[in-house]
Amino acid sequence: MVRPEEFRPFFAALARDRLAFPRCAQCGRFHWYPMPLCPFCRGSQIVWTGVAGLGRVFSWTVVRHDFDPVLRPPYVVALVEFDDAPGVRLVTNLIDAAFEPLAIGMAVAAVFPAAGERVLFRPVR
């Protein structure tokens, strides 16, 4: 299945260990997920904008049931927000999170695993 064209810049950034999100050139707002038109003003000129990779946990859950053919439970799914990309909430996994209790608002930083097209996050002390 062909991956929608508007998804590709995200993975191009990941390949350089960078995180970037789509932003409308017309109204200046970020949106997520990627889509052909800005959902706020219908602008069609979307500029992918790099962010620092520091975020805060909006919410989290520990998945304990074996739903997934690849990931083995338990694993932590978090929804992360970014000060430098307001409006984006990124689904990710938290790693190295055992040393302190998970909490909403916790500061987290992006980690780019060597293999696979993923970005993970770990707590920032």
Next chain:
Amino acid sequence: MIAIVGVGETIPVRVSQKDVRALCLEASLAAIADAGLNCADVDGIVTDAGIMPGSVPADWMAAQLGIPLGFSASLSYGGAGIVAAPMLAEMAIRSGRAKAVLFYFGVDWGSRPGGPYAFHDAYPAKRVFEKPYGFSAQPAYFGLWARRYMHEYGLTDDDLADLVIAQRANALRHGGGQVTKALDREGYFASRMIADPLRAADCCLITDGAGAYLMSSAERARDCRKPPVFVRGVGFASIPVSGDDVFTQPSPLLVTPAAAEASRQARGRAGLSLKDVDFAEIYDCFSISCLMQIEDLGFCAKGEAAGFIRERGIGIDGGLPVNTHGGLLSYSYRLGIEHMVEAVRQLRGEAGAAQVMGAQVGLVGGFSPPDYAVALLGR
């Protein structure tokens, strides 16, 4: 105005020996017989627009019933489609395009590989940006919502337990559902964690089964076998957020999309207020989503559902009986067709030990994000 003149359902089970087409046919025949009508009396079909077209298409049903369709239509998928269907039937009946419109819906998510979890694979962004992180099952979505709701409104595990235990008690009084085991607080806390803070007891069942209802004009309904249940008002609303984004991106996130607007429309069309509602069948895919809908439909203010449940009571004898059959949590998970069937039975006085005494008006809420539908039904 139109009326619901017949209802039918299969006995809900985790895994059926029948395929989903046979289940939908069985429920449809039961609904037609319940009305005291024949297949030849049916001239219109409405079903959902998302799930049935690929598994039990209307043309197959029409062929089995032997009816030349004069009208066929669909709106939304799953929950909202099930509850909004009378809106389409009313258009057809009022314009003279159909006299008796059948709605049917069924799932085989108990026996189908992937079950309910495979459903969201159809969404491109979910497949690319969520599945690699193990975020593809509905309990994980609502686990995130529940955790955030706890943070914003001070909800506790005990509050979720209150709702789950009350619905289980309703299910045992009804007696026709999939779960027959009582649940107390100790049992709730012993229920295994699926996606924190949601336990197995907070998640709906998984079911093979179907349900159906038959609609006609109010005048014609009086000639049918059972007392008519009138469709007093239907509301249908949506927000312009795709199915890819709706579980994670809307701001604010802790509002059931479109539920307030659908509720407002239904009340306006019916000329009723929520004070007139004697019971409610609400789309309880998870404890947290039912709790949020109680707020978003307007029964109480945002953040106050736990107190509302505790003080008002949602049991059969409570101030607002909710999910009188036990709901998706404790009766069956057929995406809300069981809610329509149960509401009709309540209003006919056919609900047996689960009967809400003197029930005159029932509300049914159907949720399939980003859509929501509300039906106000009355005697």
